[in-house]
Each structure stands twice: as C-alpha cells, then as structure tokens.
Amino acid sequence: MLSLLILNGPNLNLLGTRQPKVYGKTTLSEIEAMCVSIATKAGASATCVQSNHEGALIDAIHDARAKHDGIVLNAGAYTHTSVALMDAIASTQIPTVELHLSNIHAREEFRHKSYIAPVAIGQICGFGPDGYRLAIEALVAHLSKA
Numbered sequence: 001m002l003s004l005l006i007l008n009g010p011n012l013n014l015l016g017t018r019q020p021k022v023y024g025k026t027t028l029s030e031i032e033a034m035c036v037s038i039a040t041k042a043g044a045s046a047t048c049v050q051s052n053h054e055g056a057l058i059d060a061i062h063d064a065r066a067k068h069d070g071i072v073l074n075a076g077a078y079t080h081t082s083v084a085l086m087d088a089i090a091s092t093q094i095p096t097v098e099l100h101l102s103n104i105h106a107r108e109e110f111r112h113k114s115y116i117a118p119v120a121i122g123q124i125c126g127f128g129p130d131g132y133r134l135a136i137e138a139l140v141a142h143l144s145k146a
Contacts, residue, residue, distance in 0.1 A: 009076035
C-alpha cells in the first residue's frame with residue numbers, strides 16, 4: 001500500500017478562522033480527516049503533519065524517506081522564501097505535489113514565486129480544500145505508474 005505524507009506549514013493550524021474569505025471556513029482537522037479518507041479510497045494511507053517551524057517541516061521531509069512514497073506539501077508562506085525546503089525535497093527525491101488553497105498566481109506579486117515548484121512533480125492551487133483531493137489523486141496516479 002502506498003503511504004503519503006500530507007505536510008502543512010505555517011499558519012495552517014488557524015484554518016477555519018484565518019482570513020476565511022481567502023482560505024475558507026474548513027478547519028485543518030477537517031482537511032486532515034478528508035485527506036485520510038481520500039487516500040484510503042485511492043488505496044493509500046495518509047499521515048498528516050503540520051508545523052509552523054521550517055526546521056520541523058524539513059525534518060518531516062527527511063523522515064519521510066523511510067516511511068512514505070510521496071508528499072503533498074502546503075508550505076504556506078515558506079513556499080516563497082524557503083530554499084531549505086526546496087533542498088530537502090530535492091535531496092530526498094520523494095515525489096512531491098505542491099498545494100495551495102488560494103490561487104497564489106492571482107494574489108500579491110511576492111506570492112507568484114515558488115521555491116517548491118522546481119522540485120515538485122506538480123502544483124495545484126486555487127481550489128480550496130478540494131485541492132487536497134486533487135493532489136492526493138494525482139500523486140497516487142503518479143506513484144502507481146512508477
């Protein structure tokens with residue numbers, strides 16, 4: 001059975017109350033439950049991790065080498081600033097889908113640059129919580145072909 005890591009970065013623990021017009025009203029715990037259900041239906045398992053700390057996210061990516069076949073990563077603001085997260089993904093070579101609830105390309109200019117995109121197998125943004133379903137399904141399809 002395929003094993004997926006659903007990795008969420010800074011401020012995503014505040015989903016449901018954080019800028020609901022941008023990020024919606026769905027909480028992180030609701031998204032995590034949805035991810036586990038979707039992964040199970042796709043024939044995979046999902047482990048959900050959230051941290052506001054860049055180093056903890058890097059540690060989770062490193063630890064994934066021995067535990068997971070793929071990663072769905074919503075790096076939040078670290079998407080636009082973290083060469084270290086990019087290097088962690090590149091170094092571990094774990095297939096990773098970059099995910100964003102909002103359409104980062106329709107927002108402030110600084111959000112248009114992603115350090116994750118060059119090392120990800122794909123990027124999904126702008127579909128709210130449903131983006132997690134899209135990311136999981138795409139990642140499982142990709143891993144099943146490998």
